Amino acid sequence: MSFELLRTLCGIPAPPGREDAFRTFLVEHLSPYADDVTTDAMGNVFFRRNGTGPNPRTIMLAAHMDEISFLVRHITKEGFLYVQPLGGFDPRVLDAQRVWIHGRERILGAFGTKPTHFTTPEERTKAVPLEDMFIDTGRSPEEVNALVRIGDPVTLERELVELGAFYTGKTLDDRVGVYVMAEAFKRYASSQDTIVAVATVQEEVGVRGAKVAAFGLEPDIGIALDITIAADIPGVEERNWCVRLGQGVAIKIMDSYSISDPRLVEFFRLLAEENSICYQMEILPRGGTDAGGMQLARSGIPVCTISIPCRYAHSVVESVHREDVERSIELVRCFCEHSHRFTV
Known part of the structure; x- marks a missing residue:
């Protein structure tokens, strides 16, 4: 093969x-x-x-x-993105993952959440729901708004590799x-x-x-x-x-x-x-x-x-x-x- x-x-x-x-x-x-x-x-x-x-x-x-992927549903005034899922993602595996935003240009981003230092003991025992996750592009609000629009698709960033007898990605x-x-x-x-x-x-x-x-x-x-x-x-x-x-x-x-x-x-x-x-x-x-x-x-x-x-x-x-x-x-x-x- x-x-x-x-x-x-x-x-x-x-x-x-x-x-x-x-x-x-x-x-x-x-x-x-x-x-x-x-x-x-x-x-x-x-x-x-x-x-x-x-x-x-x-x-x-x-x-x-x-x-399975996402659509941009909201852009904050600070330039963070919130997304709508297309398909059944498990939010437990999304935190800290890199993504591609397919806007006017393809740009890299990363899922972020509130730092663990600022969470309550109860919050630390639960998976963060997708609606509370955001995407950080490392760009200014002006750059984000020039490149990203509501409805732009978002896909995860990961390459297929060989892992022993497995293919994984x-x-x-x-x-x-x-x-x-x-x-x-x-x-x-x-x-x-x-x-x-x-x-x-x-x-x-x-x-x-x-x-x-x-x-x-x-x-x-x-x-x-x-x-x-x-x-x-x-x-x-x-x-x-x-x-x-x-x-x-x-x-x-x-x-x-x-x-x-x-x-x-x-x-x-x-x-x-x-x-x-x-x-x-x-x-x-x-x-x-x-x-x-x-x-x-x-x-x-x-x-x-x-x-x-x-x-x-x-x-x-x-x-x-x-x-x-x-x-x-x-x-x-x-x-x-x-x-x-x-x-x-």
Whole structure:
């Protein structure tokens, strides 16, 4: 696999509703492998490889481009910024983090809070709520007002790095899903079904892009590619781990957005066993993926999510195991090549 490509994907800013730069890069990278490339009015981009069978079905692969981020909602007279979240950040991991403010110019800032020396004993035992956090740019109020406007997007500043067998950084949710989708799309030899890889928008604010994309595409089957929670860490009981890092690609049974079609679940399990791909089964009690949007399109379709196990989701140190990433690519590649064997 290409760490450099994954690092590049993780480094391109793409707040919900502002995925343009990421889409432009992906179109340039993946278009040579597609028979057709289109973009809809919402910003979803579709890469199509036509099926070779006599009656090809349409299979939608979906991975989202957007990242959890913020919008500037208030600028104080001193030049500090307050923000509105786009997606589900845990405020416990935000204090003292550096950010990029994408205004008239891209400028660096840092989340700040009241110094611990001035907090009460009760305040020191609680996480600072996001509404009490501010961003300091180190610039004068005049500079800030010249460069930043209400509504400008803010993203976290952190580069993807290798950490032992892990890749760790921001936006692996869901750049690693986009990476898996792109690599499987490039690698599969041929399919009797038409495969449409869709890079979706606005997943982090309610799987909005996937709903629109599936409505317009009218796929027969939908497969989402996203991270899932690997909680195999100290302080979490084993029964609540969900999945484990390094133990293989995860085949989702359910989450709070969708219940995977049991026939698809069994087909993916069969493919993994036939091709000696290490896998694990997943039930995620909270959270969801683009499968939830695809499942409800028009009269409904069978869906399943193929998940890449990830520790520390929705933080700047999201971590995946390189072997799990490769196993995810291989399982999706096998599915594309053997999709004709799956019948509804």
